[in-house]
Structure formats: structure tokens, C-alpha cells
Amino acid sequence: MATPYNGRLTSLSHGGGCGCKIAPGILSDILKASPMRNLPTALLAGNDNNEDAAVYQINEHQAIVATTDFFMPIVDDPFEFGRIAATNAISDIYAMGAQPLFALALLGMPIQVLPLEVIQQVTAGGESVCNDAGIMIAGGHSIDTVEPIYGLVAIGIVDPKKLKRNNGAQVGDSIILSKPLGVGILSAALKKGVLSDAGYQEMIDLTTKLNRPGITLSKLEGVHALTDVTGFGLAGHLLEMARGSNLKAQIQWDAIPMLQEAVEHVKADIFTGASTRNWAGYGNEIALAKNIELWQQNLLTDPQTSGGLLISCAPEQEAEVLSILKLGDFSNAQKIGQFEAGSGVSIN
Numbered sequence: 001m002a003t004p005y006n007g008r009l010t011s012l013s014h015g016g017g018c019g020c021k022i023a024p025g026i027l028s029d030i031l032k033a034s035p036m037r038n039l040p041t042a043l044l045a046g047n048d049n050n051e052d053a054a055v056y057q058i059n060e061h062q063a064i065v066a067t068t069d070f071f072m073p074i075v076d077d078p079f080e081f082g083r084i085a086a087t088n089a090i091s092d093i094y095a096m097g098a099q100p101l102f103a104l105a106l107l108g109m110p111i112q113v114l115p116l117e118v119i120q121q122v123t124a125g126g127e128s129v130c131n132d133a134g135i136m137i138a139g140g141h142s143i144d145t146v147e148p149i150y151g152l153v154a155i156g157i158v159d160p161k162k163l164k165r166n167n168g169a170q171v172g173d174s175i176i177l178s179k180p181l182g183v184g185i186l187s188a189a190l191k192k193g194v195l196s197d198a199g200y201q202e203m204i205d206l207t208t209k210l211n212r213p214g215i216t217l218s219k220l221e222g223v224h225a226l227t228d229v230t231g232f233g234l235a236g237h238l239l240e241m242a243r244g245s246n247l248k249a250q251i252q253w254d255a256i257p258m259l260q261e262a263v264e265h266v267k268a269d270i271f272t273g274a275s276t277r278n279w280a281g282y283g284n285e286i287a288l289a290k291n292i293e294l295w296q297q298n299l300l301t302d303p304q305t306s307g308g309l310l311i312s313c314a315p316e317q318e319a320e321v322l323s324i325l326k327l328g329d330f331s332n333a334q335k336i337g338q339f340e341a342g343s344g345v346s347i348n
Contacts, residue, residue, distance in 0.1 A: 005113050009081055010191055012110065013072035013147045045096070045165055050240050052092040052227055053156075055163060063160045067092035070106045070151020074187050074305050075204070078118045082125020082150055084207040088230070088306035089152035090133050094211040095228040095309060097164035097218025098156035100133050105140030108149035122150050133210055162218045164226035166237075167244025169312035173224055173339045175249060176321055178213070178330040179206055179308025181234055181299055182262025184272045189265045199261040206259075207306040213328040214309055222317030229307035233278050235286050235300040237310055238345045245312075248342030253292065257332040258299060266295045266302075274303040287346040300347065312339060 005012065039046065044063055045055040053067035069089035073081045086103070093100045105126060109119050130137050130152075137152070186203040189195040195203075217223045225245065229237045234256070242249045265271075278301040279286075288297065308330070313321050318335060325333035 005115070005118075008076045009073035009078060009118075009148055010076055012113065044160060044163060051166060052095040053098075055096060055158070057160050061159055063158050063163060065093055065096050065098040065156040065158055066153070068106065068151065068153040070149055071305070072147050072149055074207070075190065078121035079125040080204055080208070082122040082127075083129050084204075084306055085150045086126035086129035086152055087208050087210055090129070090135075090154050091211045091228045091230075091306055093154050093156035094214030095164075095226055096156070096158060097162055097214055097226060098158035099215055100135045100154060100156045102135050102138045102155055103130055104153040105137050105142075106149070106151045106153065107140065107142040108145035108147075109142070110146055110148065111144045114148065122148070126150065126152065129208065129210070133212075158218065164214070164218050164223060165244070166225055166227040166241050168225040169241055169245035169247055169339045170224050170314070171247060171339060171341055172315060173312040174315050174318040174335050175238070175251070175337045175339065176311040176313065176318065176325070176333060177229070177234070177257060177308055177336050178211070178311070178325050178333045179209070179229070179304070180257035180259050180332045181229075181302055181304065182259035182266075183207060183304050183307065184233075184274065184302040185262040185266050185270060185299070186259065187305070188270050188272045189261075192270060194265070194270070196261060199259075202259060202261070209306075209329070211309050213324050213330065216324050217309070217311065217321060220313070220317055220320065222314035223311060223321065224314065225312035227310050229304045229310050231274065231303045231305075232282075233275065233301040233303055234310075235345055235347075236278055236282055239282055239285055241310065241312060242339070242343065242345055245339065246343070247339045249337060249345045250340050251337035251345065251347050253289070253296065253347055255334055255336045257334050262299070262302075266298050269295075271298040272303060275301040278303070285344040287344060289348050292347060308333075
């Protein structure tokens with residue numbers, strides 16, 4: 001029997017936002033069963049190193065960037081759910097340094113449970129974000145599901161010479177994070193009914209902020225690698241950059257921007273199950289200082305729905321990168337560490 005709708009979208013799903021992602025260890029095992037073979041040279045980015053999007057070159061100056069992202073509700077407001085899901089999907093285009101072109105909607109809804117007007121609000125939220133990004137939803141696909149699901153296929157375009165991948169970091173590069181951590185923890189607090197009104201608004205503001213500066217950052221030669229922080233948490237996405245670049249990410253805990261209410265909740269043992277799954281998947285490659293506590297570990301692995309950009313740039317370009325982010329209203333952007341010779345991620 002279907003769960004009746006009580007006005008709370010999150011009550012209809014077993015997880016929410018990017019916390020729904022399959023755990024990194026399991027995902028790795030799944031992908032090993034179907035390795036990509038005989039790749040054309042025109043495919044500039046694919047499954048290798050968990051890139052944010054696939055990139056296919058069509059001529060000397062243009063490459064198509066394609067990505068998809070969808071998940072179950074992270075908030076109860078259907079319009080905001082649609083906005084968050086759309087922002088998160090388009091973020092992967094910006095994270096490659098590309099310009100979004102158009103999107104296709106992915107919609108799965110329990111038709112016998114949710115009122116039609118609620119579903120309409122979800123799609124309207126997605127459309128509003130696409131409008132802000134200057135693109136249209138040109139089509140899509142919908143199915144009748146047990147749990148509500150919404151997201152986009154996002155298509156963009158980039159000059160191959162300006163494409164930013166997550167594996168180009170260089171020794172000595174500064175590591176910059178554009179949004180504070182803690183969105184997953186706030187979502188857990190929301191489900192438990194202990195999130196403040198201010199914390200809720202902060203969560204909405206962050207998860208619906210488009211990572212537009214990625215386009216400008218792609219034009220800087222000193223920006224060597226770019227990605228966004230989503231379901232695998234800061235530690236997981238840093239590890240992807242480190243692995244791909246054959247380097248070690250050295251991070252200073254005190255430099256990491258984080259949401260103060262999220263810190264309060266995680267200290268009270270409120271966090272998502274995805275944090276634990278993330279650590280189980282890659283924790284053996286993360287070196288934590290002896291004084292790092294469990295709550296700090298749970299922040300490092302906290303799944304970030306529509307999280308910030310993670311940037312590796314030459315030290316001499318650090319000030320310009322931060323200026324671009326601040327002008328783009330990413331006031332929390334900070335340098336959090338640097339890349340060094342070695343492997344893995346180290347948190348001091």
C-alpha cells in the first residue's frame with residue numbers, strides 16, 4: 001500500500017538529495033563490471049576519474065558537455081525541491097567550465113499519492129532555475145514511481161582548450177572551496193524537526209545558488225582543475241582530484257568554510273547515513289590529524305546537494321579566483337589547502 005501524502009515530500013522517500021547516491025565503494029564495483037572500451041579520441045571526458053560530465057569534441061573550437069542528475073526530495077516544499085534538483089544538475093556543466101545550452105527533465109512521481117498541483121510545483125521550480133541560467137527545458141521523460149524523483153539532463157558547450165577537468169592539479173596549487181559545508185547535516189536536522197528557520201533559509205539559498213563562476217574560471221590558464229562537491233562530500237571529491245592528478249591534497253581544517261548550525265547539529269550526532277557510507281568507501285585514503293574528532297569526520301564526508309566549486313589553481317592566480325567568486329556572491333569562498341607530491345588526502 002502506498003504511503004499517504006501528509007504534506008511532507010521527504011516522508012515519501014528513504015533518502016534525500018545527493019545523500020541518495022550509491023556509496024562510492026559499491027559504485028566502483030558496479031562500474032568495474034562494464035569498463036569502457038574502444039573510446040573515440042573525440043570523447044574528451046567520460047567515466048574515467050568520475051568526471052562531472054561527458055565531453056565530446058565536435059570541431060576544433062567546440063565540444064558538447066552532457067550530464068544528468070536526479071534525486072528524491074531533500075525538502076518538503078515542492079517548488080524548492082524542483083529548484084534544488086535543477087541547480088544541482090546544471091552545476092556539473094559549470095564544473096567543466098562550460099556554458100549551459102538546454103535541459104531535459106527527468107520526472108518520477110507516485111501519481112496515486114501526490115496531488116497534481118504538487119507535481120506541477122516541482123516542475124515549475126526546475127523551470128525557474130533553468131530560466132535563471134538562461135536555458136530552456138526542451139523535453140524529458142516521466143514515469144509513475146513509488147518515491148518522488150526529479151532532475152535534469154543538462155547539455156552545455158565549451159571550447160576544448162578551456163575545458164576544466166578534475167585531474168589537472170599541479171604541485172603547489174592552491175585549493176579553493178566556494179560554498180561552506182554542512183547542507184547534508186541541515187537536511188538531516190530538517191527531517192528530525194530540529195532545523196531552525198534561519199538554517200532552513202540558509203540551506204535553500206546555498207542549494208539554489210548556480211555555480212556560474214565556473215564559466216569565467218575556465219578562461220584562466222592558472223586554473224588547472226575544477227569540480228563540484230556533491231554526494232561524496234568534500235573528502236571524496238578532493239580524493240578524486242588527488243587520484244586523477246597523482247598528488248596529495250593537504251587540507252587545513254580551520255580554513256574550511258562551514259555552516260555554523262550544521263556544526264552544532266553534527267556535534268549533537270545529527271548527520272546523514274551517507275556520511276558513514278562515504279567514509280567506509282574511501283576512508284582508508286584519508287589521513288586525519290590525531291585531534292580530529294568523529295563529528296569533524298562526518299562533516300568532511302557530508303553529502304553536499306548542489307555544493308560548491310572545488311578549484312585547483314596556481315598560487316599566483318589565487319587572489320583572482322577568490323575575487324571572481326566574491327563578485328559572484330560566493331562570500332564564503334576560501335583557500336582550504338594545497339596540492340603536494342604524494343597521494344590521498346591529509347587533514348591537519
